[in-house]
Amino acid sequence: MYSASDLRKGLKIEIDGAPWQVTDFDFCKPGKGQALYRCKMKNMISGITMDKTYRANDKIDKPTLEERDFIFSYAEGNSYIFSDNETYEEVRLDGELLGEQKWFLIENMDCKILNFNGQAIDVTLPNFVDKKITDTEPGVRGDTATNVTKGAKIDNGYEIQVPLFINEGDTIKIDTRTGEYSERVSKS
Amino acid sequence: MQSLSTLQLRSDVLRLIRTFFDGRGYLEVQTPVSVETPTLEDYIDAIPADDRWLRTSPELHMKRLVQAGHPRLFQIGPCFRAGEYGRRHRPEFTMLEWYCANAGYRDILQETQGLLQAVAAGLGRPGPLPYRNTTIDLGTCEIRTVRETFAKFAGADAAALNTTEFDRLLVETVEPRLGRDCPFYMIDYPAAMAALARTAPADPSIAERWELYVAGLELANAYSELVDPVEQRRRFEACADRRRRDGRQLYPIDENFLAALGAGMPPTAGCALGIDRLLMVFADTDDIADVIFE
Numbered sequence: 123m124y125s126a127s128d129l130r131k132g133l134k135i136e137i138d139g140a141p142w143q144v145t146d147f148d149f150c151k152p153g154k155g156q157a158l159y160r161c162k163m164k165n166m167i168s169g170i171t172m173d174k175t176y177r178a179n180d181k182i183d184k185p186t187l188e189e190r191d192f193i194f195s196y197a198e199g200n201s202y203i204f205s206d207n208e209t210y211e212e213v214r215l216d217g218e219l220l221g222e223q224k225w226f227l228i229e230n231m232d233c234k235i236l237n238f239n240g241q242a243i244d245v246t247l248p249n250f251v252d253k254k255i256t257d258t259e260p261g262v263r264g265d266t267a268t269n270v271t272k273g274a275k276i277d278n279g280y281e282i283q284v285p286l287f288i289n290e291g292d293t294i295k296i297d298t299r300t301g302e303y304s305e306r307v308s309k310s
Numbered sequence: 311m312q313s314l315s316t317l318q319l320r321s322d323v324l325r326l327i328r329t330f331f332d333g334r335g336y337l338e339v340q341t342p343v344s345v346e347t348p349t350l351e352d353y354i355d356a357i358p359a360d361d362r363w364l365r366t367s368p369e370l371h372m373k374r375l376v377q378a379g380h381p382r383l384f385q386i387g388p389c390f391r392a393g394e395y396g397r398r399h400r401p402e403f404t405m406l407e408w409y410c411a412n413a414g415y416r417d418i419l420q421e422t423q424g425l426l427q428a429v430a431a432g433l434g435r436p437g438p439l440p441y442r443n444t445t446i447d448l449g450t451c452e453i454r455t456v457r458e459t460f461a462k463f464a465g466a467d468a469a470a471l472n473t474t475e476f477d478r479l480l481v482e483t484v485e486p487r488l489g490r491d492c493p494f495y496m497i498d499y500p501a502a503m504a505a506l507a508r509t510a511p512a513d514p515s516i517a518e519r520w521e522l523y524v525a526g527l528e529l530a531n532a533y534s535e536l537v538d539p540v541e542q543r544r545r546f547e548a549c550a551d552r553r554r555r556d557g558r559q560l561y562p563i564d565e566n567f568l569a570a571l572g573a574g575m576p577p578t579a580g581c582a583l584g585i586d587r588l589l590m591v592f593a594d595t596d597d598i599a600d601v602i603f604e
Contacts, residue, residue, distance in 0.1 A: 127393065149396025152485060153521050153531055154503060155477040156353045157393065175478060178393075179556075 136185035225280035261289040326432035341371035347564035355392040364390035381411035404585040418579035488523035507533035532581035539571035
């Protein structure tokens with residue numbers, strides 16, 4: 123159990139059997155009144171958000187969360203298969219759970235899968251992944267200073283904004299947390 | 311992090327406050343920071359210091375000085391409250407507290423308004439003050455009772471709420487809307503919410519208390535002080551019972567203070583204003599960290 127004084131931004135708690143993460147937190151104490159802890163939180167499964175206020179003596183459930191290391195094996199339709207490096211146990215997750223992350227998976231990539239009561243609820247990829255550009259307008263020389271961008275596609279069809287100097291066949295680094303271009307790794 | 315400009319601001323504001331009170335015949339005093347008997351309040355906890363406590367406010371000592379024959383006193387100094395930490399709170403903060411004999415809470419409201427205007431003028435910023443996406447006109451103010459305020463901003467009858475419902479509604483719905491254009495004084499609290507204030511002679515369900523808000527930020531609390539020793543003892547004992555029930559630390563009743571009331575104290579008004587909060591307004595920040603050095 124947590125008490126209200128444990129509340130802080132980023133804390134993961136359980137409410138009515140669901141895992142929630144505190145996304146914003148404010149300690150309030152009006153006048154001569156009692157301490158109140160105002161939280162904004164996000165459901166870690168559905169993504170819906172809500173506001174909730176706790177009193178100082180409220181108790182809050184701690185979720186049973188377990189993070190384990192997996193390797194991405196292969197995709198099969200909308201299913202993504204991960205295997206445990208030590209036990210060779212396989213976990214099959216669907217594309218909705220992965221969200222945008224599914225575009226950045228590479229075979230044998232190290233991933234972390236977060237489980238809540240034995241159910242996978244989130245996958246964390248390495249922060250950066252290298253991908254080859256398969257389709258974009260020809261590069262424009264010289265324009266490296268401005269932040270003007272153009273559309274491009276990577277091998278699996280994911281569309282990304284890249285600087286004008288990027289060409290087809292170049293390999294770029296993508297930030298998997300934002301899904302955005304980070305830097306050029308090599309030229310074609 | 312405190313920048314050079316807020317260091318300068320703090321220095322300027324403290325000087326202007328002293329000039330203001332000096333011009334009105336107030337005596338600046340220092341009372342003990344470590345005390346044997348922190349003021350008994352339902353929800354304020356003291357930090358222990360050796361076999362004593364750090365003061366949560368200088369209130370009881372200052373009232374003893376008023377009773378001893380010093381009708382106008384002010385003090386600027388540190389106060390300490392256990393467990394209070396957030397964007398508008400620190401366990402250690404700087405309080406301005408002043409007392410005026412033969413005055414009531416309405417008188418000290420006018421004086422507080424005058425203080426805000428004097429500080430703004432002294433800083434060379436007498437005009438409308440930009441703060442948190444709004445503009446505050448310190449030249450005027452809005453005064454509304456607690457019941458009017460709750461009816462207007464929350465559609466609720468404050469007199470029908472228990473203290474938890476009251477605090478919740480205040481924090482979630484009412485406070486953020488107070489003082490968007492000019493200082494807002496919320497006056498006349500339910501009697502149960504003012505342990506050290508006098509009840510209104512015409513209506514004992516109302517305590518002569520107000521709180522000042524600027525753009526949702528609570529700046530000051532004021533009372534017509536309770537000077538009846540029998541009633542004050544009864545309230546301290548009732549408060550101690552509630553603290554015991556809630557599992558909070560108990561503090562001894564301050565017998566020196568009650569003895570002073572017993573010796574006869576003039577009707578007095580008192581106000582406590584958070585200096586760090588006031589600096590937040592002039593520095594246009596909603597994070598107390600920006601105006602303190604820590």
